[in-house]
Amino acid sequence: MDYKSTITKIVMNAVDEIHKAFPRKRSIPKDLDGVLYGKRGNIDSLGLVHLIAAVQNEVAGEYGVEIVIGSERAILEQISPFSTLGRFIDFVVLLVEEQKNGNCQA
Amino acid sequence: MNEMIERLERKFERIKEKELIIRGSVSFKYGWLVERINYWTNYLASLGHKDGKVVFLEGDFSPNSIALLLSLIKLNNIIVPLTRVRDELRNKYMAIARPEVTVRFEAEDKVEVIDAGVISSNNYYDRLRERRHPGMIFFSSGSTGESKAAIHDLSLFMSKFNISNNAYRTLVFLLFDHIGGINTLLYTLHNEGTIVVPQSLTPDDVLAAVEKNKVELLPTTPTFLNLVLISEAYKRHDLSSLKLITYGTEPMLESTLRRFNEYFPAIKLKQTYGLSELGILHSRSKGPDSLWMEIGGEGYETRIVDGVLHIRTDSAMLGYLNAENPFSEDGWFNTGDIVDVDGKYLKILGRDSEIINVGGEKVYPAEVESVIKELENIEDAVVYGEKNPIVGNIVCAKIKLLVQEDLKNLTLRVKSHCSGRLDDYKVPVGITITEEQQFNKRFKKIRKQDKFPGK
Structure with a gap:
């Protein structure tokens, strides 16, 4: 099953929600290759945890699985899943696939 | 015999026609109390009851429990006042305090006295017995951990009541096993006031008792005042007799305080400060x-x-x-x-045990709860911390709604409002809806939470 297009929509909607909830914060460009979190990133650590929470909730609603994005595993990845929006989406897709296939490593 | 109680008895004799306690449609006078203290003192003596006994006193605020409590103090006993609790908890308390006698009030104010046939001794009990002073043990609610048994020398505890104060008609809101409840009782008796016992502690029953009995002083908790506003019980009862509402035991939300002052400008609101370990301190609001x-x-x-x-x-x-x-x-x-x-x-x-540390920044739950409660459709909000690998801890809020609402919509409303009113690190990340009450039987918020769903 191809999760990527749906999860991309979920993440983009979550970005919109962050913009609505935190109008004073710098907006996050919906550019898959733009820096998300990190040097010259468009989001701070708190923005990131809000984004993660919003995506986790939406994924639970959409697929009926509970994923943990902000885990030790994510932090220890050689290439951070939070470095760009594209990598973030790929990481969420991976977690959903693992959950759906019963292979939970988070 | 304890001199303080003997002095009180002489005082009660002088005001014997004055109302002591009103419970439901029945009331008793101070003269009745004097007779009843004598009755219980003689009854206990007939059972061979001596000074310095450790006594479990299980009941609530009733005419007889008050009389028996004063008799036990008069006999310099060490008293453990208890309300009805689960057997498991009662057994735990028994193991800690090791009572020598159990006095239990049943329905209709009937009493059962059981001698456990044991002798209890420890440094504290022995010290009180040497001093020939009465003692009292209060168990903390244990809302943030194990319940601790604080033992007091009642002669020292009661010494502050020697200064005369206002004789109010006072509703006993805090329970029989709570230091605040016992403090209210002893304060009222020393100042020749009248005690009003509500049928239950729901906002409507409490305010009905205020209206019916022209209560002047209502000692309560911030959580209860929130419930009074949410239930709109204040619209259904005449509260014009109330002169003073005191609140303590937990931080008050500024939003609740503002609203209460707006609705009841004639009622003085006073914050109190007390702990099971120290008693209730004198306080004066700015x-x-x-x-x-x-x-x-x-x-x-x-x-x-x-x-x-x-x-x-x-x-x-x-x-x-x-x-x-x-x-x-x-x-x-x-x-x-x-x-x-x-x-x-x-x-x-x-x-300090409730503070949430978000990336090194401190968040006080009460401040966030107060801001959430400024929004519409919020019955109650409890804010607590959840471990988070990225920022150490995140702020979460469990919200009870007045009418059903979509979680996504609620989340957006709460975050938008909080981000406009609070620093970003204080804005709740995790928001859940609950149907359950979020306070304990002492009307204190419960912040110990299960794992945050989905985290």
Whole structure:
């Protein structure tokens, strides 16, 4: 099953929600290759945890699985899943696939 | 025999026609209390009951339980006042206090006295027996951990009541096993007031008792005042007799205080400060709508160490029956309450154990709860911390709604409102909806939460 297009929509909607909830914060460009979190990133650590929470909730609603994005595993990845929006989406897709296939490593 | 109670009996004799207690449609006078103290003292003597016994007194505020309580104090007993609790908890308390006698009030104020046939002894009991002073043991609610048994020398505890104050018609809101409840009772008796016992502690029953009995003083908790607003019970009852509402035991939300003052400008709201370990301190609010207060009074010293309030007083508890002595060598007690200071005034920000540390920044749950409650359709909100690998902890809120609402919509409303009113690190990340009440039987918020769903 191809999760990527749906999860991309979920993440983009979550970005919109962050913009609505935190109008004073710098907006996050919906550019898959733009820096998300990190040097010259468009989001701070708190923005990131809000984004993660919003995506986790939406994924639970959409697929009926509970994923943990902000885990030790994510932090220890050689290439951070939070470095760009594209990598973030790929990481969420991976977690959903693992959950759906019963292979939970988070 | 205890001299303080004998002095009180002489006082009660002088005011024997005055109403002592009103419970439902029945009322008893002070003259009845004098007779009943005599009755119970003689009854206990007939059972061979001696000074210094450790007695479990299980009941609530009833005419007989008050009379028996005073008789037990008169006999310099060590009393453990208890309300009905689960058997498991009762057994735990029994194992800690090891009562020699159990007195249990059944329905219709009937009494059962059981001698356990044991002799209890420890350093605290022995000290009280040597002094020939009555004692009292209060179990903390254990809302943030194990319940601790604080043992007091009642002669020291009651010494502050020697100064005469206002004789109010007072509703007993805090329970029989709570230091605040016993304090209300003893304060009222010393000042020749009248005690009103509500049918239950729901907002409507409490306010109905206020209206019917023209109650002047209502000692309560911030959580209960929230419930009064949410239930709109204040619209259904005439509260014009109320002169003073005191609140304590947990931080008050500024939003609740503002709303209450707006609705009831004639009622004075006063914050109190007390702990099971220290008793109830004298306090004076900076203003009716202010959370700043001056605390202490005669016999109490205060100091602030690293933002935490410490108190020293001769009338503090003797110690815990089931925990290490918490006093410093020179007698100071660390309250664990984080405070702001402005000259002689203090503002309680919260318990240090409840503070949420988000990436090194401190978040006080009460502040966030207050802001969430400014929104519409919120019955109650409890804010707590959840471990988070990215920022250490995140702020979460469990919300009880007035009418059903979509979680996504609620989340957006809460976050938008909070981000406009609070620093970003204080804005709740995790938001859940609950149907359950979020306070315990003492009307205190429960912040110990299960794992945050989905995290």
